[in-house]
Each structure stands twice: as C-alpha cells, then as structure tokens.
Amino acid sequence: METGAEVSGQAGLAPYPVVEEVSSLLNRPADEIDASVSLGERADFSTRVSELNAKSAAGDPAAFYGQQLLLSRIYGLVTQLPEGPTAEGSIVVQEVLRQLEQATIAAEDGMLESGILDAAPAEPTAFLSWLKKLAKEHRVYKHPYYREFIRDQATADDLRHYVIQESVVDGRFDDLLAMMQVGTSGAAKMEIAENFWDEMGNGDPSQVHTHLFNQIYEVFDISPDELERSLTANALLSGNLAVLLCRYRNLYAEAVGFLGMTEWLAPDRFVQVVHAWDRLGLPDIGIVYHKLHITVDSRHAAGWFHNVVVPAAESERMRRAIARGTLWRLNSSARYLDERMPELASHR
Structure with missing residues (x-):
C-alpha cells in the first residue's frame, strides 16, 4: 500500500x-x-x-x-x-x-435502492410529487445536524468549519448554473437564466451571491489554502458531483435533479444557520448570503420544479435521469451530514 x-x-x-x-x-x-x-x-x-x-x-x-x-x-x-x-x-x-x-x-x-428509478410515475406532475416525497422520507430531510446541532449547539468554530465544507457548492453556484444551461432552450433556459441573474445580484456587483458568500471567509479569516486543506472527502464529493453533472451535456437531466433538490432543501437549512449566527452574535456582514437564500431559494426551487422538471418529465429517459440526480444529491448530502455528527449517525 x-x-x-x-x-x-x-x-x-x-x-x-x-x-x-x-x-x-x-x-x-x-x-x-x-x-x-x-x-x-x-x-x-x-x-x-x-x-x-x-x-x-x-x-x-x-x-x-x-x-x-x-x-x-x-x-x-x-x-x-x-x-x-x-x-x-x-x-x-x-x-x-x-x-x-x-x-x-x-x-x-x-447506493441507489434497487428498482427505485423504475418506480417513478410517468405523469409529469405526479413525478414531481414523487420526487418531493422521496426527499421528505429520506433521512437527510430536516437533518439533526442543522435542526439540532447548528441551531442550538454550534460554536463559532463549528460554524467556521461548516462554511469551509459548504464552499464547494455554495461558493460557486453561479458557475454551476452557467455550465449546465449550455444547449438548453425555451422555459428551461429562461428559468436557469433567471436563477443565474439572481446569483449575479441582478446586475449589482456588491450583491453577487458568491461575493456575499465570500464575506463569510472575511469574518472567519479563511484563506484559499485553508479551504482545500480542511475539506473532508464527503465535502469534496459534494462539489465534484455538482461539477460532474453540470459539465457534461449527457448528464444535464441529472444536474436538473441534483441542483433542484439542493435549492429546495436550502431554505430550511439556512434558517438554522441564521439562528445560530444571531445566537452567537457574529458580524451581520457574514450572514447576508444565508438570509437572502432563505427566500430566494424557495422561489428558485418552485420555478425550477415547474419550468424545468415538469416539462422534461414528459420523457421517460429524462425522468429516470432527474430521479437519479436527485437521489445522488439526497444520498451524498446525508453521508456528508452524518459525518458531521457521528454520534447521531450511529443511532439512525
């Protein structure tokens, strides 16, 4: 070895x-x-x-x-x-x-449950309901890392470590959207474009979401070198899966499921982060990103589901791929969060 x-x-x-x-x-x-x-x-x-x-x-x-x-x-x-x-x-x-x-x-x-992709309903709106049900019944939904640990127990050092791990997706969500939209058209392209423009601060450089996220690094004095040194394998995996799915055109439908579920889960998670930030009295400048995404991601997820997922779900191939990407996100996120709380993961 x-x-x-x-x-x-x-x-x-x-x-x-x-x-x-x-x-x-x-x-x-x-x-x-x-x-x-x-x-x-x-x-x-x-x-x-x-x-x-x-x-x-x-x-x-x-x-x-x-x-x-x-x-x-x-x-x-x-x-x-x-x-x-x-x-x-x-x-x-x-x-x-x-x-x-x-x-x-x-x-x-x-890691996909045997036969789960075959269980997806053929009717598009029923398919969307099925996707949401998958998420709500998954162990990652309302995970105790956020709703118990982050909200009520996390220290400033815990939040610092959390921010580093989250950087692999939140810190470059705009670029992920830019990569995945290549080759799209119609309502799907417009939805991705609207999402991207929101990420761009609707034209205001000071409100670009990656800029707002990077302000957290300033609060905690996190350097670029420290980011890579401190990332766990499961955090690296989360970022790698996002790039993999958004980069390749043959994995576009998987990216639809992966990013859509990412945005749908974010608001409830970020509510807990904001609560912890306020509880600890940390500088307001560092929490602007999370406060903004509590409302923005709720709107984005709704638009994404109805303008990107539902039209694509007319195709059996697209349904299977969207479900695959959704489950990749749910499963990888669960493992990532479980490792943050090993004492809870061993009992779940």
Missing part, C-alpha cells in the same frame, strides 16, 4: 503518492505533459488510479479522500481561471479524470 504524509483535510489519513504525482502535472502545459509522459508512465498512472478507486470502493477512507481530492484538483482546470500554464486538454490528465469520474459514478449508482 502506498503511504505518504498526513492529509490535513482528513486527520490521520495518508494520501496515495499517485494523487500528488498527478497533481504536480496540473500546472504544466498540456502539450508538454503529453509529449514527456511515456506510454509506460501512462499505463502506470492508470494502474495506480484503478487501485485507488478499488480501495475507495472497498471502504478505505484514505483512498476515498485521495480520489476526491485529485478529482477536485483536476476539475479546477475548468472551474478556475489560471495564473499560468495548465494541463487543461492534456490526454494524460483526461485519462485519469475519466477513471476518477467513472468510479465516482459507479459508487453513487451502487
């Missing part, structure tokens, strides 16, 4: 050297990488990434962390503007990326 130095984001876990070896390529020009990495080295990368994926699937927490950390770093090539050369477009890196993505997809699909 490969060993290495301790990973800060997952205390006590040792990363696999292949994670850092591939990561070291990411700030090199793509053509240079593809010209300098031999076929033998490419095969070696493939073998070791396959081993990493297999160990992750077998329940090795260090492998799961390394898998999601590397996937997150490679996704940074298409979600961040570079300051210099990058590996974007490299065949070598693309091969590793597809291995990581395929393993992540297989893991999420493996």
Whole structure:
C-alpha cells in the first residue's frame, strides 16, 4: 500500500503518492505533459488510479479522500481561471479524470435502492410529487445536524468549519448554473437564466451571491489554502458531483435533479444557520448570503420544479435521469451530514 504524509483535510489519513504525482502535472502545459509522459508512465498512472478507486470502493477512507481530492484538483482546470500554464486538454490528465469520474459514478449508482428509478410515475406532475416525497422520507430531510446541532449547539468554530465544507457548492453556484444551461432552450433556459441573474445580484456587483458568500471567509479569516486543506472527502464529493453533472451535456437531466433538490432543501437549512449566527452574535456582514437564500431559494426551487422538471418529465429517459440526480444529491448530502455528527449517525 502506498503511504505518504498526513492529509490535513482528513486527520490521520495518508494520501496515495499517485494523487500528488498527478497533481504536480496540473500546472504544466498540456502539450508538454503529453509529449514527456511515456506510454509506460501512462499505463502506470492508470494502474495506480484503478487501485485507488478499488480501495475507495472497498471502504478505505484514505483512498476515498485521495480520489476526491485529485478529482477536485483536476476539475479546477475548468472551474478556475489560471495564473499560468495548465494541463487543461492534456490526454494524460483526461485519462485519469475519466477513471476518477467513472468510479465516482459507479459508487453513487451502487447506493441507489434497487428498482427505485423504475418506480417513478410517468405523469409529469405526479413525478414531481414523487420526487418531493422521496426527499421528505429520506433521512437527510430536516437533518439533526442543522435542526439540532447548528441551531442550538454550534460554536463559532463549528460554524467556521461548516462554511469551509459548504464552499464547494455554495461558493460557486453561479458557475454551476452557467455550465449546465449550455444547449438548453425555451422555459428551461429562461428559468436557469433567471436563477443565474439572481446569483449575479441582478446586475449589482456588491450583491453577487458568491461575493456575499465570500464575506463569510472575511469574518472567519479563511484563506484559499485553508479551504482545500480542511475539506473532508464527503465535502469534496459534494462539489465534484455538482461539477460532474453540470459539465457534461449527457448528464444535464441529472444536474436538473441534483441542483433542484439542493435549492429546495436550502431554505430550511439556512434558517438554522441564521439562528445560530444571531445566537452567537457574529458580524451581520457574514450572514447576508444565508438570509437572502432563505427566500430566494424557495422561489428558485418552485420555478425550477415547474419550468424545468415538469416539462422534461414528459420523457421517460429524462425522468429516470432527474430521479437519479436527485437521489445522488439526497444520498451524498446525508453521508456528508452524518459525518458531521457521528454520534447521531450511529443511532439512525
């Protein structure tokens, strides 16, 4: 088994050297990488990434962390503007990326209840009701991490850690919407556009939602380097799933389910965060984002369901894919929240 130095984001876990070896390529020009990495080295990368994926699937927490950390770093090539050369477009890196993505997809699909996608009603409005019922009956719905711990027990340090973990989705929701809308048309494109324009502060730079979210970093003095070091494997997974589904056109319907459920669950969760923020007397500037999204996301979710989900649900293929993305969100969110409260998760 490969060993290495301790990973800060997952205390006590040792990363696999292949994670850092591939990561070291990411700030090199793509053509240079593809010209300098031999076929033998490419095969070696493939073998070791396959081993990493297999160990992750077998329940090795260090492998799961390394898998999601590397996937997150490679996704940074298409979600961040570079300051210099990058590996974007490299065949070598693309091969590793597809291995990581395929393993992540297989893991999420493996956690779906047998036959659940076949149970979806064919009539669009009945399908929407069925999706909401799935969520309400899922253990993630009104999870005690928010309604008990965050609301009434969390300290300022707990909220600081919470904000870091949430950054992988909330901190770039506008970019996720921008990626997923490519190729859409009609009511769906207009709904995504309206959602995106709200994220853009309706044209006011000071009200752009990612800017408002970043103000929380200022309250807690969180640096970009600390963000990656402190992310858990399940937090990284949440962000990776969002990018995966929004980036690929063949996974558009899954993105519809994933992001729609994200917005539908957010208002109740954010009410608890606001309560905790006020309870602790933290600076008002840091909670503007959450207060705003209590009302905005309720409206967005309603519009999303009726203008994006219902029209798409005329198609059996789209229904199955939307349900798949919805369940990926529910299941991954449940695991992410359970790990925040292990003493509760063991009794649920």
